Amino acid sequence: MTKVFQLPTCPSNPETLPIGPQYPWLAPLAGYSDLPFRLLCREYGAAVCVTEMVSAKGLVYESPGTNELLMTLPEDQPLVVQLFGAEAYFLGRAVELLRQAGFGWFDLNMGCSVSKVLRQGAGAAMLGDTENILVVARAMIEAAGRGRVGFKLRLGLDDARPVLPDLALRLEDAGAGWLTLHPRTARQGFGGTAQWEAIASLAQRLSIPLLASGDLFTAADGIACLESTGASGLMYARGAMHNPAIFADHASLLAGRPVEQADAPRLRAMISRHLELARAHCPGKAALWKMRSVVPRYVRTLPGARALRQELCHCSDWEELDRLLDIYLGSHAERNT
Structure with a gap:
């Protein structure tokens, strides 16, 4: 008997996402932000969690392992599904299928600089063709609805090929719900220092929320980033990988309380x-x-x-x-x- 591919159902996905300095998000972490880790981070105060990267083409073609990446529970809400790919048909169709299963919020990864993703023309490689990005964005937004899709960006492929602020403003006009900026180029990967000043500059140009990412290793880093950039909110990535209690630490610092010792x-x-x-x-x-x-x-x-x-x-x-x-x-x- 042929096995029928069935996407997991997403229970009670809310109609709005909490975005603000007091609502830190868990970033999408390939190989790490599975369901148990997301639930742990939520218990420490993560306001929104993003899934591991899900291949849009893999989802449409019913690739093994896709379901596991999308497993969720009522207590795992609100949840954003991060997709990757470079073709409008597959990104739009993936969102359609996920909407039918009850998922309501989506993110397109244009920040991953891992070679196997770049070879597919996906992740940060997409920054080399901004016109295609807009075609993909419109397909996803048409399938999800205006305001329901976010876009993860870097500064560009390298210093010689910046994409901001033009791309960000065009995504805003297309109906993006929010943007996330990791202020490094694709060539940098995670090397060097995140250019938080680029977040500050872009935040002043946008009317939709901008989430900050990059070099947020501790809650103190997160608070400093928010104060120096004026970003609407932030995502903890490597900081959460090493310390899921970073979300509780974030709340403590915002409230003027000392951070609990990691003894x-x-x-x-x-x-x-x-x-x-x-x-x-x-x-x-x-x-x-x-x-x-x-x-x-x-x-x-x-x-x-x-x-x-x-x-x-x-x-x-x-x-x-x-x-x-x-x-x-x-x-x-x-x-x-």
Whole structure:
């Protein structure tokens, strides 16, 4: 019997998205922002989460693995689906299919500088053909509705080929709901320093929200970026990967409270909750394999993190993982009492 491809249903996606300094978003993180991680970040205060990148062509052609990237729950709302691709037909059709499944908010990735994405003419490679971007944008907006599609941008392919502010203003006119700017060029990747002044300059030109991205490693970075750029809001990416509690830290700083120390008890509670969510929402051993790579990110600043990472490579069951964490984080807690 032929298996029927069925997109996951998105439950109760809201009619508006919270955007503002007090509403930090979780950025789309390929290989990281799966359902368990999104739920964890929401518990710490992420106002909106964006899925991992989903191939528009893969979705239309019913590629294996697409459904897993789109799995969601009522508590995983509001949710934005980030798509990538470079052809208007596939981007428009992907949005149509997702709308039929109940998803209401979409983002086009034009910031990814990973070579396998660039080879497809997608991600940041799209910045080399702004006329095609507008054709794609109109197809997505027609399928989703005005204001329901955001666009993730960089400054251009390189310093010699900037695309702002012209492209941003044309996307605004086409019906974009918001823009996100990572103020580096595609050639830079994640090298150098994010040019926050470019965010400030663009924010003054737009009437739709502009979200800031780039070099937001701590909540203090996020608050400083908002204050210096006038951006409508921001997305935490690498900062959230290393510390999902960055959203709680963000709220604390906005309220004038000190940030809670990332000590062993706090880390143990965060890791335990991530383990619980992964076991509940990832199939079979996949959750264990993923957590073996996640835990070292959370404890990377503590002494002995490298030794723990090596031991985790040989960990084959949840009991062993718990034992290693108890020993490692327990020893740190004892040293600080």
